[in-house]
Amino acid sequence: SQTIHQWPATLVQPVGSPLSLECTVEGTSNPNLYWYRQAAGRGLQLLFYSVGIGQISSEVPQNLSASRPQDRQFILSSKKLLLSDSGFYLCAWVLGSGNTIYFGEGSWLTVV
Amino acid sequence: QKEVEQNSGPLSVPEGAIASLNCTYSDRGSQSFFWYRQYSGKSPELIMSIYSNGDKEDGRFTAQLNKASQYVSLLIRDSQPSDSATYLCAVPPLVSGGYNKLIFGAGTRLAVHP
Numbered sequence: 001s002q003t004i005h006q007w008p009a010t011l012v013q014p015v016g017s018p019l020s021l022e023c024t025v026e027g028t029s030n031p032n033l034y035w036y037r038q039a040a041g042r043g044l045q046l047l048f049y050s051v052g053i054g055q056i057s058s059e060v061p062q063n064l065s066a067s068r069p070q071d072r073q074f075i076l077s078s079k080k081l082l083l084s085d086s087g088f089y090l091c092a093w094v095l096g097s098g099n100t101i102y103f104g105e106g107s108w109l110t111v112v
Numbered sequence: 113q114k115e116v117e118q119n120s121g122p123l124s125v126p127e128g129a130i131a132s133l134n135c136t137y138s139d140r141g142s143q144s145f146f147w148y149r150q151y152s153g154k155s156p157e158l159i160m161s162i163y164s165n166g167d168k169e170d171g172r173f174t175a176q177l178n179k180a181s182q183y184v185s186l187l188i189r190d191s192q193p194s195d196s197a198t199y200l201c202a203v204p205p206l207v208s209g210g211y212n213k214l215i216f217g218a219g220t221r222l223a224v225h226p
Contacts, residue, residue: 042218043200043216043218043219046213046215049213090156100146100161101202102158103156104155105155106154106155108153
């Protein structure tokens with residue numbers, strides 16, 4: 001069966017520091033991968049999606065970036081964090097042409 | 113108009129009652145609809161999907177879709193305190209470029225009290 005893992009689960013970072021969140025999917029190949037963010041008390045916002053290695057599409061302008069160095073690995077990064085980057089970051093995947101999205105456990109980021 | 117709209121709640125129902133959660137969407141051509149449940153501090157988990165007009169039942173959950181009126185609802189029968197969570201409605205945009213994106217509503221918080 002397919003599983004998705006995210007880490008770290010929680011982190012507290014100072015303003016201006018770098019960020020790296022990692023996500024890996026097991027049990028499948030060539031999934032579509034997504035990064036969503038959920039700010040406190042708000043809905044899910046799609047940040048990036050990827051249909052293959054090295055293929056990244058950005059949904060909203062921001063100081064975050066994403067990379068997909070391997071088929072089942074998706075990384076969210078920032079060179080300098082802002083206070084507004086705080087939130088709950090979720091990696092998700094879809095298999096094939098389906099629309100059903102499955103989420104990882106999420107990463108809580110607090111920028112101080 | 114937001115693409116997917118939900119009443120933020122909280123919707124408070126007594127244990128054993130029917131909870132009714134509603135969602136409206138703006139893209140008339142949308143073909144598939146999803147309900148996710150999100151417990152506080154956790155990631156969303158899929159409850160149901162619905163593609164055709166009418167009702168779809170799964171245990172205590174019933175999804176209802178009315179494409180003409182552009183709304184989809186989720187009924188929870190015999191509500192339990194463990195159903196207390198935020199319920200997210202999600203719809204793929206009509207033009208998603210084959211990337212299977214989902215647009216989420218902000219969610220409705222449900223509180224089931226004993």
